[in-house]
Each structure stands twice: as C-alpha cells, then as structure tokens.
Amino acid sequence: MSIRLAIHGGKPTVVYNGPHLIWPEITPKLEQAVIGQLHKAISIYDRSGIYEEFEEKFSHYHHVRYALGTSSGTAALYSIFVGAGLKEGDEIICPSYTFFATISPIFFTGAVPVLCEVQEDGNIDPNSIEKLLTPKTKAIIVTHMWGIPCEMDRITKIAKKHHLFLFEDCSHAHGATYKGKLVGTFGDAAAWSLQGQKNVTAGEGGIMLTRNKDIYYRAMLLGHFNKRCMKEINKNNKLYKFAVTGMGLKLRMHPLGAAIANEQFDYLDEWLKTKRKIAQRFDKAFSTMPGVRPAIKPAKSNPAWYAYVLRYIPEELGGLSIEGFFSALQVEGCIMLDRPNSTCPLNHHYLFKCPEKLFPSYKGKIKYKVGDFPVAEKFHKHSLKLPVWHDERYTELAEQYIEAFRKVTSYYVSTSKRL
Ligand SMILES: Cc1ncc(COP(=O)(O)O)c(C=O)c1O
Incomplete structure (x- = not known):
C-alpha cells in the first residue's frame, strides 16, 4: 500500500481533538492558591509566609539547607555566581x-566563561572539562539539558580533585x-x-x-536587602553590616508567583511518573525507526523530560533535509514538534563571539566562533524536540505523534530505495 503524506495532500495522522498541550493547567486549586495569596500579601520583605512555605518545601525535598527564591532562573544563577565570589581573573568551565x-550572568562578575565541548547526549563532556583546567579555574x-542528568560521578570527582x-x-x-x-544536590x-x-x-x-x-548570605545580599538579610545573617558575621543596603539589586520572587510554584510543586512527582511513561514509549518507538535516534541518558538516571530531544539522521532517509522532515511532520499534525533555536551552541551567539562590545573589560578574553564545538553543533543541527506530556489524557496524542513519525520515515525510506 502506498503512503500519501499530508504534505502531499494525504490525510494528516494526528487527529487529536483539542489543544496539544495546556501548560500550566489552571486548576481550581491553583486559582484558590493565587487568590488566597492575593488577599494575604503581595509584597513580603523577609522569609515569611509563602516564601517560607515554598522554600522549606523545596529545601526538604532536596535535603539541602538553604533555599532562596528569586525573580527568575537567570537571577538564581547570578546569585550563585556572586554568592561564590567569582571575580575578574577567575575562569569558570561551562x-x-x-x-x-x-552563562550570561557571569559577565557581570568579571570572571571568564570557558566553554566546554559536550557529549553525544548534549550534556557537558567530563573528558573535555579536564583539558580546560588552568590555575585560574574556580568553578x-x-x-x-532537556532534563537529562549529566555524568555527575565523573564531574563531582573532577571538581573535588581540583x-x-x-x-x-x-x-x-x-x-x-x-x-x-536528585540533581541539584551534587555540588x-x-x-x-x-x-x-x-x-x-x-x-x-x-x-x-x-x-x-557564605554562598547563601552573599546571594541574599545581592537581591534581598534589608529585612530578610537583617533577620537571617548572623550578627557576628562580617557581612551583617551590609544587611540594610545589600549589594544594590532586588531579585525577589513575586509572592503570587511563589504561590503558583508552591501549589505546582506538590504535583511534580506525579507528573514525572507520567512523563517517564511517555518518554518510554518514545524510546521504544524511536529505537527501531530509521532516520531518528532516541534521546540518550546516562545509566541509572531518571530524567525529568522537560522535553524529548531526538536526533535526525538524514542519510537514513535518502538525504532528506531536517527542514523537509520537520515540515512533513508538522503537516501530519505534529504541531508541538519544535527545532530549538535560541537554545543553541553558545559560540553561535554574538555575546560569546565579541562580548567586549557590551562588556569592554572582556576585550581579548573571549572570541568564540562557529565551528569551535563540532559535537554541540552537530547535536543542535540534528535535534528535534517533542513535548513529554505530564498527564495520561495525552497518551493517545503521544501515540499519534509516534504514528506520524512512522508514516513519514516509512515514506522516505521507500522513496529513497526507489531512487
Ligand atoms: C537551562 C536554562 N537555564 C536558565 C534559564 C533562565 O531561566 P529564566 O528564564 O527563569 O530566567 C533557562 C530558561 O529557559 C534555561 O532553560
């Protein structure tokens, strides 16, 4: 039986009735949490109320003592770099x-980000880390990436040794x-x-x-001045005298955001269970399909499947371009299939080619160019990103996406054989 792709006028494979993903889901409980918080407090100066509740929950889950909510992930990363005292003359392997x-917040510390090649799975390569170490390396x-844990045994060993x-x-x-x-507890x-x-x-x-x-105190000083610092920094600590002013930024999380995250966090393990089942379906399907390879994960790891990134192998589909493959799948109805764009090898961004245009003190220190990281660049060029749904009600949709891949890959295998 001949296959007629949707892109050639055939019937699309994905016929799922309804949105392909609603995220986050605005449940009645979430609404209550936000409205409750709206009436309690929309500005909190210290670590009380919803900040305390969420930070305690997060810190207990991970068994790590100090948690600090921030206005963004970027701000959390910057808080770490400042917290650890990174400064001009230091190098950090990234x-x-x-x-x-x-990485970009590092530019505000004066330290130099030293980019490191990745492995076939898209995560930092421990072998390459060792080659980049110098007496200036501090971190x-x-x-x-995409929820797949790095090779933490080897990376922890390198960090400890040096x-x-x-x-x-x-x-x-x-x-x-x-x-x-749990990731987040290794370092x-x-x-x-x-x-x-x-x-x-x-x-x-x-x-x-x-x-x-020390990291916690300094991170707090960076973005949580006055009351929180006054209450939490030990009065005998040398940093206490900066508690009122902090370092000059304000990076607090909005209490309504904290209420949303606090409510969401209770469901994380349940969502992960479903995500892992769906990822298993993808693994099984993509491991036997020509033209694609399933996501790679380290042994004994349990990813969080923020997304499922599979790799495209054009030679197995008669040299069909990734653009052609992607379009065929989109027209089959895989509208959530994506090709990561701004998440790309950092040597493709101007910030890492010529940071001195924005940060003059970096003149002559960083000059990456396209082609510097062939493994990362190949991974990026060939990656296709699928959602990994958190709720069983999307299982049928996931199956239809797999079916669309099966149809498109079968078609191009058969046409390439005829050529
Ligand atoms: C890997 C990674 N790090 C950091 C960030 C920055 O987080 P935020 O957007 O909350 O500042 C993101 C956001 O997409 C991310 O994907």
Whole structure:
C-alpha cells in the first residue's frame, strides 16, 4: 500500500481533538492558591509566609539547607555566581550547549566563561572539562539539558580533585535523579528556572539551593536587602553590616508567583511518573525507526523530560533535509514538534563571539566562533524536540505523534530505495 503524506495532500495522522498541550493547567486549586495569596500579601520583605512555605518545601525535598527564591532562573544563577565570589581573573568551565542564561550572568562578575565541548547526549563532556583546567579555574557549571542528568560521578570527582566549586543549572530537570540522587544536590549550589514553560512554574521566577552559608548570605545580599538579610545573617558575621543596603539589586520572587510554584510543586512527582511513561514509549518507538535516534541518558538516571530531544539522521532517509522532515511532520499534525533555536551552541551567539562590545573589560578574553564545538553543533543541527506530556489524557496524542513519525520515515525510506 502506498503512503500519501499530508504534505502531499494525504490525510494528516494526528487527529487529536483539542489543544496539544495546556501548560500550566489552571486548576481550581491553583486559582484558590493565587487568590488566597492575593488577599494575604503581595509584597513580603523577609522569609515569611509563602516564601517560607515554598522554600522549606523545596529545601526538604532536596535535603539541602538553604533555599532562596528569586525573580527568575537567570537571577538564581547570578546569585550563585556572586554568592561564590567569582571575580575578574577567575575562569569558570561551562557547557558550550545550554540556554545562554546559564552563562550570561557571569559577565557581570568579571570572571571568564570557558566553554566546554559536550557529549553525544548534549550534556557537558567530563573528558573535555579536564583539558580546560588552568590555575585560574574556580568553578564548573553544568546544565542537565532537556532534563537529562549529566555524568555527575565523573564531574563531582573532577571538581573535588581540583578544589573547584561545582554548580548545577537544573532549569530543565526538576526532580531528575542520577544514580538515585536528585540533581541539584551534587555540588555547592544549584539553580532552577520557574518560568512559564518549566516543569514547575511560578509564571516567572527561580530558586537556588546551597549548603554553603557564605554562598547563601552573599546571594541574599545581592537581591534581598534589608529585612530578610537583617533577620537571617548572623550578627557576628562580617557581612551583617551590609544587611540594610545589600549589594544594590532586588531579585525577589513575586509572592503570587511563589504561590503558583508552591501549589505546582506538590504535583511534580506525579507528573514525572507520567512523563517517564511517555518518554518510554518514545524510546521504544524511536529505537527501531530509521532516520531518528532516541534521546540518550546516562545509566541509572531518571530524567525529568522537560522535553524529548531526538536526533535526525538524514542519510537514513535518502538525504532528506531536517527542514523537509520537520515540515512533513508538522503537516501530519505534529504541531508541538519544535527545532530549538535560541537554545543553541553558545559560540553561535554574538555575546560569546565579541562580548567586549557590551562588556569592554572582556576585550581579548573571549572570541568564540562557529565551528569551535563540532559535537554541540552537530547535536543542535540534528535535534528535534517533542513535548513529554505530564498527564495520561495525552497518551493517545503521544501515540499519534509516534504514528506520524512512522508514516513519514516509512515514506522516505521507500522513496529513497526507489531512487
Ligand atoms: C537551562 C536554562 N537555564 C536558565 C534559564 C533562565 O531561566 P529564566 O528564564 O527563569 O530566567 C533557562 C530558561 O529557559 C534555561 O532553560
């Protein structure tokens, strides 16, 4: 039987009736949480009320003592860098493939981000980290890309051996584990974005965790001046005298955002269960389909599946371009299929090619160019991103997406054989 693709006038495969994803879901409980908070407080000066409730919950879940809510994930990352005292003359080893905000706040510290090649799974490559170490290296930051944990055994070992700070960007990886341990608990500090699309969201917001009191105090001074610092920084600590003014920024989370995240967080484990079942379906289907490869994850890891990123192999479909493959799938009805764009190898962004145009002190220190990170660049060029739904009611939709892939790949295998 011949296959007629939707792009050639055939019937689309995906016939799901309804939106392909509603996120976040505005449940009656979420509405109550927000309205309740609206009447309680919309500005909180110290660590009380909804801040305390959410930060305590987050810190207990991870068994890490200090939590600090922030206005964004970017602000949480900046708080970590300032908290750890990074400064001009320091180097920090960073993944070359991550969302740029993992790294861009470093430019405000004067330290130099040193980009590192990634592995086939898109995560930072431990072998390449070791090659980049210099006497100036002060820290390593990793991102658990798309929710897949990095090789934390090896990375933790390198950080310990060389007495480096280890930071984790867990913005895609709420609740992910590596060898039974939650991401965000391996290093000196970790940050999570709670922006609208994330697995736990505040609409806009972020949170950081650390066991290190100095990092916590300095992070607090950066963005939470006056009452919170006055109440929490020990009066005998040398930083206490800055408690009123802090360092000059204000990076607090909005209490309504905290109420949303606090309510959402209770469902994280339940959502992860469903996401993992759907990811298993994808794994099974894509491991036997020509033209694509399933997501790669380290042994004994349990990703958070912020997204499912599969790799396209054009040679197996007669050299069909990724653009052609993507369009065929979109017309089959896979409207949530995406090709990550701004999340790309950092050497493709102007900020990493010529940061001195914005930050003059970086003149001559950073000059990346396209082609510097071939593994990251290949990963990016060939990646296709699928949503991993959090609710069983989307299972049928996930199956239809798989069916669309099956139809399109079968068609191009058969046409390439005929050529
Ligand atoms: C990996 C990663 N890090 C950091 C951020 C920044 O978070 P935010 O948008 O909350 O500032 C994002 C946001 O998309 C992200 O994906």
